[in-house]
Amino acid sequence: MADPTLIPNGYVLPGQPHPLLAPDANPGYAALRAAYEEVGRRIRASGAELLLIYSTGWPSVIGHQIQALERPEWVHVDQEWHELGEIPYTFRMDAEFAHAYRRAATSRGLHARTVSYHGFPIDTGTVTALKLINPDNALKACVVSCNMYADRGETLVLGKAARDAIEALGRRTVPIGITALSNRYHTEPVPFADDRIQSQKDDDWNRKLLEFLGEGRLEDVSQLAREFALQANGDSKLKALWWLAALMGQTNNYRGDVLAYRPVYGTGAAVVELTPGASSALDKEFDEEDVEVYGGDRNVLTGHDGPPGGSASVAPAPPAAPQSPPLTGRAPRETRPIRRDAPFTEAIRVAARDGAPAPVGAYPHARRVGDFLYLSGVGPRQAGTDAIPGGPVRDADGEALNYDVAAQTRAALANVRTVLEAAGSSMERVIDVTSFLIDMDRDFSAYNQVYAEVFGAIQPTRTTLAIQALPTPIAIEFKVVALTGDAAAS
Amino acid sequence: MSAGAILAGVLAPHPPHLVYADNPPQNEPYAECGWEELRWGYERLRKSIASRGVPDVLIVHSPHWRTNSGHHFLGVDHFAGLSVDPVFPNLFRFHYDLEVDVELAQAIHDEAAAAGLQTKMMTNPSFRVDYGTITACHLVRPEWDIPIVCISASRAYYLFSNEVGDAQMIALGQATARAVADSGKNAVLLASNSLSHRHFTVEPSLPEDMSKEHVYHHGQYLWDMRLLELMRQGKSREIVDILPDYTEQTVSETKEGSLSWLLGALDFPTYPAEVHAYGSVIGTGNAIVEWNPQHG
Numbered sequence: 131m132a133d134p135t136l137i138p139n140g141y142v143l144p145g146q147p148h149p150l151l152a153p154d155a156n157p158g159y160a161a162l163r164a165a166y167e168e169v170g171r172r173i174r175a176s177g178a179e180l181l182l183i184y185s186t187g188w189p190s191v192i193g194h195q196i197q198a199l200e201r202p203e204w205v206h207v208d209q210e211w212h213e214l215g216e217i218p219y220t221f222r223m224d225a226e227f228a229h230a231y232r233r234a235a236t237s238r239g240l241h242a243r244t245v246s247y248h249g250f251p252i253d254t255g256t257v258t259a260l261k262l263i264n265p266d267n268a269l270k271a272c273v274v275s276c277n278m279y280a281d282r283g284e285t286l287v288l289g290k291a292a293r294d295a296i297e298a299l300g301r302r303t304v305p306i307g308i309t310a311l312s313n314r315y316h317t318e319p320v321p322f323a324d325d326r327i328q329s330q331k332d333d334d335w336n337r338k339l340l341e342f343l344g345e346g347r348l349e350d351v352s353q354l355a356r357e358f359a360l361q362a363n364g365d366s367k368l369k370a371l372w373w374l375a376a377l378m379g380q381t382n383n384y385r386g387d388v389l390a391y392r393p394v395y396g397t398g399a400a401v402v403e404l405t406p407g408a409s410s411a412l413d414k415e416f417d418e419e420d421v422e423v424y425g426g427d428r429n430v431l432t433g434h435d436g437p438p439g440g441s442a443s444v445a446p447a448p449p450a451a452p453q454s455p456p457l458t459g460r461a462p463r464e465t466r467p468i469r470r471d472a473p474f475t476e477a478i479r480v481a482a483r484d485g486a487p488a489p490v491g492a493y494p495h496a497r498r499v500g501d502f503l504y505l506s507g508v509g510p511r512q513a514g515t516d517a518i519p520g521g522p523v524r525d526a527d528g529e530a531l532n533y534d535v536a537a538q539t540r541a542a543l544a545n546v547r548t549v550l551e552a553a554g555s556s557m558e559r560v561i562d563v564t565s566f567l568i569d570m571d572r573d574f575s576a577y578n579q580v581y582a583e584v585f586g587a588i589q590p591t592r593t594t595l596a597i598q599a600l601p602t603p604i605a606i607e608f609k610v611v612a613l614t615g616d617a618a619a620s
Numbered sequence: 621m622s623a624g625a626i627l628a629g630v631l632a633p634h635p636p637h638l639v640y641a642d643n644p645p646q647n648e649p650y651a652e653c654g655w656e657e658l659r660w661g662y663e664r665l666r667k668s669i670a671s672r673g674v675p676d677v678l679i680v681h682s683p684h685w686r687t688n689s690g691h692h693f694l695g696v697d698h699f700a701g702l703s704v705d706p707v708f709p710n711l712f713r714f715h716y717d718l719e720v721d722v723e724l725a726q727a728i729h730d731e732a733a734a735a736g737l738q739t740k741m742m743t744n745p746s747f748r749v750d751y752g753t754i755t756a757c758h759l760v761r762p763e764w765d766i767p768i769v770c771i772s773a774s775r776a777y778y779l780f781s782n783e784v785g786d787a788q789m790i791a792l793g794q795a796t797a798r799a800v801a802d803s804g805k806n807a808v809l810l811a812s813n814s815l816s817h818r819h820f821t822v823e824p825s826l827p828e829d830m831s832k833e834h835v836y837h838h839g840q841y842l843w844d845m846r847l848l849e850l851m852r853q854g855k856s857r858e859i860v861d862i863l864p865d866y867t868e869q870t871v872s873e874t875k876e877g878s879l880s881w882l883l884g885a886l887d888f889p890t891y892p893a894e895v896h897a898y899g900s901v902i903g904t905g906n907a908i909v910e911w912n913p914q915h916g
Contacts, residue, residue: 191707191819192902205746209772210687212744241822247709249702251748275706279819279871315688315776319738363779395689 134406136296138176140305140378141169142343142370143263144399145187145255148322150262151214155322158392158399163262165390165401170263172403178304180224181264181271182292184373185308186366187253190275193241194288197273198228199250208254217257224270227301231272234294238287238587239424255308276366282356283421285369289376290422305377307370311336311398312362320395328396335362336398340391343402346384348375365397374404380420383407423558423587475499478553485548487511490601495549498614503555505610507566510541511602513548522603523568535573535605539580546610555612560590564609570596573605621804626797627675629886630665631851631879631909632810634684634755635901636705636712638662641828644762648713654828661897661908662759668894668910669760669808676805677721678761678768679728679796682812683876684752685772688779690738691792692772693725696745705751711827716754721767724803728769731795737788738774756812769807771796773876782864782875789877790860793884800885811882815847816840816870816905823902836903843870844905848895851909856888870905882911891915 148155149163173181188195206217228244235242256273264271274292277284296303312332320326327333335358342351351358352375355368378384389401477494480486486495489506496505510518520537524530547557563585567573574594585592600607639647641654669675685692698719705712726741733739753770771792778785800807818836835841843866850859860883867875874880883889889911896908 188706192821192823195707195709207744207747209685209750210689210692212692212742212747213740216744216746243710245709247704247713249704249713250709251704251706253706314779317738317776319690 133297135302136300137293137303137305137378137406138178139172139403139405140374141307141404142374142400142402143169143255143259143306143308144310144394144397144401145185145253145258145308145365146310146394146397146399147208147211147214147217147254147258148394150217150258151211152322156325158325159322159394161390162392162394162399162401166259166262168389169401169403170265173263173304174268176302176304178269178302180227180301180303181260181269182227182296182303182305183256183259183271183273183308184276184306184370185253185255185273186276186310186370187255187308188273188275189278189366191278193243194235194277194280195275196228196231196242196244197223197250197252198225198244199223199246199248200225202250202252204249204252206252206254206257217261219252219257219261220267221252221260222267222270224272224301227270227272227295227299230295230299231274231292234298235288235291237583238291238294238422240284240287240291259306259308276369278366280369282372284424285372286376286421287424289373292373292377305374307374309368309370310365310394311339311368311400313365313397314363316396322395325393325395327393327398332362332398336391336400340388340400340402343404344386344388345382346386346404346407347382348378348384348404349380349382351375352380362398378404378406425556425558478549480549480552482513484552485513485545486552487513487516487545496553498553501613503550503553503612503614505546505549505608505612507607507609508542508546508549509600509602509604509607510538510545511604512541516602518602518604523605524603533605536576536580538604538606539577542606542608543580543584546608550610550612553614555614557584558588559613560585560588560610561613562611563590563592565592565594566597566600566607566609567594568597568599568605570594577606624800624803624805624807626800626885626913627672627806627808628669629809629882629889629911629913630760630811631882631907632680632756632760632812633658633814633906633908634682634752634759634812635814635904635906636708636751636755637827637901639714639755639758640711642759642762644758646715649711651828654830655833655899655901657899658897658901658906658908661899664896665908665910666760668896668912672912672914673806675766675808677724677766677807678757678810679724679771679800679807680753680756680768680810680812681771681773681878681881682750682752682756683773683873683878684750685770686876687772687774688776689774690740690776691732691774692740692742693729694720694747694749694768694770695722695725695741695743696720696747697722699747699749701748703749703751703754712751712755714751714754714758716749718749718754718757718764719767721769721805724799724805724807725769727799727803728771728796731799732792735791735795737792737795738776752812756810760808760810771881773878775876778875778877782867785875785877786860786863786880789880790884792877793881793886796881797885797887809882809885811878813876813878814873814901814904814906815844817873818871818903820903833900834903835900835905840870840905844898844907848898848907848909851893852895854890854892856883856886856890859883860888886911886913889913889916
């Protein structure tokens with residue numbers, strides 16, 4: 131669980147503007163507004179310094195975005211409920227935290243960027259929440275987007291990165307997930323005064339979820355999210371609960387307080403407080419993946435069949451560009467499964483078309499022994515061309531050349547990833563690395579920095595050696611040991 | 621008054637990258653180049669439409685004006701302001717100034733309501749027009765010299781299934797066609813859907829670096845080609861039949877209903893469509909396709 135002195139409590143808030151703009155249109159909207167205001171009082175009493183918001187109303191498609199404009203100002207009109215009027219706002223954003231969050235997310239393998247543009251459209255859920263719980267702008271805020279395509283693993287990592295940033299800066303932070311519960315709207319016009327949850331089924335599921343949250347069972351809800359989304363069309367797959375659970379700590383040890391649950395145009399709107407503490411519920415055993423580092427692969431190829439009735443087969447994504455191949459967040463690559471009847475040991479060779487440079491001697495790219503995978507030395511040469519990103523260390527006459535060891539390191543680690551994945555393993559399963567440098571004094575610092583970007587969060591053991599030369603005009607080579615198949619790295 | 625007509629029906633995708641790469645004076649960021657195949661496709665489309673005269677109005681169905689409480693219509697004569705794309709703010713910060721044909725918008729609204737659809741006019745003058753509308757309209761008519769009608773993408777029925785969502789959009793399209801006919805105006809209809817819609821999980825540091833651009837994977841490409849081939853053969857009914865599956869398999873923006881709306885408005889054309897261009901934008905498939913009812 132997160133340090134309660136840094137994260138005193140967390141909240142789930144709804145995303146519709148009715149409690150702010152039309153509290154008198156339905157007693158439920160007024161009840162939600164009162165709950166928001168109570169949340170504001172509790173947050174002020176907690177001594178929090180920062181409101182950290184994940185809002186399903188701010189979708190992103192490539193990685194995640196983090197608001198970093200210090201004083202956004204606008205007159206907001208909701209895309210859906212424009213007849214309810216304007217919401218003029220000026221907010222105080224914590225740009226320092228936004229940048230720290232981006233760095234933390236990046237170091238965990240996520241693609242993330244800060245945004246700082248006048249006129250940026252802050253979403254209705256965030257605007258409503260900040261207006262009601264922080265009306266005097268006493269606290270700074272930070273907002274992170276909800277990636278439309280992110281799965282549970284990616285969202286968990288995003289939550290853990292938030293905790294990294296909170297701990298790094300020592301900010302006393304209240305995390306807030308802005309999300310509806312069931313998210314089906316009325317398909318016929320319904321006056322606000324007659325609002326209700328869209329169906330009995332959705333209402334039943336909402337109440338079950340809130341029963342769990344009321345008992346402080348945050349991790350149980352996080353693991354229930356997929357089923358809830360399926361059954362009740364949960365808002366954005368209920369990703370906000372994944373994020374919140376990962377940030378606060380994946381346990382059921384909270385005190386839950388459901389301050390309000392009401393319909394807003396058919397959707398389920400709830401205000402919930404979670405405070406770290408003892409719980410009567412036992413922690414549920416994990417039955418879903420728990421991820422520390424994002425590997426850039428949403429496995430969208432798995433099970434894909436192509437157009438019906440045709441002869442289409444799934445083809446892998448095109449090979450990476452030849453220069454400066456990315457180390458994380460690449461287009462998906464299908465990982466070779468390990469057969470249950472595979473021999474105890476086998477040599478593994480990876481074709482150039484799959485991205486691995488050809489060996490320069492009589493050896494395979496890797497050898498699997500049981501659950502262990504031993505890689506032959508891997509350098510930066512590019513498959514098919516033998517080009518060396520960052521340039522060779524000497525020319526054909528043996529004359530020394532200037533070269534970029536950082537680029538060589540990136541390329542070599544990208545080749546390591548290629549061989550690992552082709553052999554049924556991954557960077558996250560690496561347990562031991564031996565690095566060979568031809569010039570320790572010149573190259574160690576740059577190599578060390580790139581290495582940290584890739585392995586900093588994975589933490590395999592490492593040995594770095596200075597050697598006289600390598601067989602090709604390269605400056606660096608890695609010797610890697612990893613686990614394969616279902617074996618965990620830690 | 622003579623009857624109005626649909627001058628062209630267009631599948632007009634709205635990646636902000638295309639406006640960014642065009643460097644219009646209204647957009648703040650500046651690009652070197654990029655996505656030429658699609659931008660040149662829009663040029664071909666503009667020439668094709670111009671050969672048949674200047675339309676009186678552009679009617680755009682925009683996935684980035686998302687609503688759930690029915691189909692909304694811009695109902696204010698004039699809008700001006702700054703549109704910042706919440707997804708790609710680094711590429712699209714566009715100062716827009718546009719006119720709305722409120723009379724026609726109201727007429728489509730009324731036809732749709734009479735057909736039993738849930739509808740609403742948007743009459744708040746402080747409303748910010750969505751970037752999808754601006755992008756599609758700019759690429760089709762960069763002069764901004766004719767009014768638009770903008771219809772939101774209502775998703776309420778798609779929350780139940782793609783089939784019932786498409787049925788709603790087809791009914792909306794048929795209502796649109798009736799209102800256009802009664803208006804006496806010549807309209808170009810813009811269905812602003814991308815095709816396959818899987819995005820890369822990272823983007824290049826230079827957005828217009830075309831060496832990084834390709835369709836997300838071959839399966840997505842095959843689905844897109846299957847759909848485009850049906851368009852080229854004038855097999856609209858078959859498109860409607862496979863659209864729910866297509867949408868599911870490619871996470872396509874057709875889930876926002878624009879293509880179904882267009883096919884309904886065009887009364888399921890049996891004549892071939894002209895594919896002016898197909899290309900990818902950060903992995904998504906995009907096609908500029910024109911149906912000319914004069915070929916029907």
